[in-house]
Amino acid sequence: MVADRTSGTHGTWARYQWQGASKGWVKVSASGVGSVFGSGGVVDASARRQGTNTTPAGTFSVISAFGVGNPGTKLSYRTIGSCSWWIEDPHQADYNRWREDCSHLSTSANEHLADYAGSLYRQAVVLSYNYSSPIRYGAGSGAGIFLHYATSYTGGCVAINSHSELDATLRWLDPAQNPRIVITG
Template identity: 40%
Template sequence: MKKLSILLIFGMLLLSLAACTHEVHESAVDNKSSKNKKAVQIHNESSKLMQESTQKSQVKKNEKKKEDGSNDQGDVKKVTHKNKKDSVTKGKQSNNSTNESASKPANTPQTNNSEVESKNASSSATSENLKQEESNKKEIEGQSVNATPQQKTVSKSSNESPQQATAPSQPVIAETKLAKQTNQILTVVASGIHAHITLWTKNGDIWGKALETNGFVGKYGIGHVHEGSMKTPYGAYSLGFAFGTSNPGTKLPFRLITPTSWWVEDSNDSKYNTWQEGDHFNKPSEHLADYPVQYEYAVVINYNTARTPWAGSGFFIHVSNGSYTAGCVSLPESQMVQLLRILEPNAYILNVTSESMIKGF
């Protein structure tokens, strides 16, 4: 009986010792499990902070790119690559932590959960970065498309010369049918015996003034003429040859006045309205040498080239004597010299009484 009691006591001691040992073991396991949980939690929080920091940095860069309008896709790719690399590194660290914890059965479920959470976080970060990259590309492409018309407009404006951008205004003479027949037109706009005389010349497609002066016309102005009317013929006429006491250097055919030079103005003469050399012609024919001032320099106006009797004859452009003419157009000597040096064959004269009449020719 005494032995039995001793055995019971000894057995109870063993059970008590075993229970204590089991409690110590469970306490150690619980401590290790708690430490592992804290380590995993710290790791997850650290990963989350790093991802948020990376995303904030990326957003700031994108905002800066949008303001500058720069196309920095290379930086987006680098950041994305870096995020992917960081995610892979973090995944490896999570795997190492999982492998260390896998040797302890009590921690296996928590380690697997940590690994899944880490992979999900990495996948989420990568997906967000890819979405951000797509958004950046669309914004950059949109900016490029929107900027293209402006760039084209600026390029076009910078290449255009002032003449191309604003075409020079043409004078009224350029709008006439006469302007299509010749490159030189002498306009004579008269009021009474006084006239405003302008030589228009065409350079390329542009008409401009080559000479401008004041002069005189017939005693009775510009109008419909006949022999002895003392009017300058109205309308447009081609110019013929030049003549005078000396040649100032004209491009027109030139005839030198001699003591026997005449312009026949007798309507009964078969030589009516022509230059002739001879000793005498009936009135009102002109002996050209008798007018050394007026006919020092002169040009024939091709009026009545059909030489119809009594229709009018002997109309010229010549040097002015300071007063009206018998039907010719006169201008100062210096301007007459300049006119003869500019005129070329196929030039025209246009005699009107107002600027508005020019359009009709």
């Protein structure tokens, strides 16, 4: 998958699949679908900082998916409920992870996923940026970098401006194929 920023917060989107040495990489995504980036632009992943609304540039694997119902992905999938949160508070032990918690977590430090389930997070993919060994502060930090739907800009994620292409992407993603997303700026 390639999300290539062309200007401002917008760019191009394409999925490619390896078809062997004779054919190489073949585009398999719908035509005319664009990508959308953070309102703060796209910066090198090693320089990205939490809270800047920037999208990290680089090559990332996919971890899992979530949304309102599995569209047929082979990725590990979680359904958003009223108690679903993404922990973005660096002081929390489960920083940059999903948490089911029906207490009243602060939405200023954590993201209540159900607030965005209607459109932006109808379907989403968790990207590996800052996931394995999270950097909590400074360069390289940031939580909740997803592939999801948006049309104008994001808070730092990369998005596709088509729900149907996002659904097709989730159905296409297969962890056995070691999928990657390349975000350029």
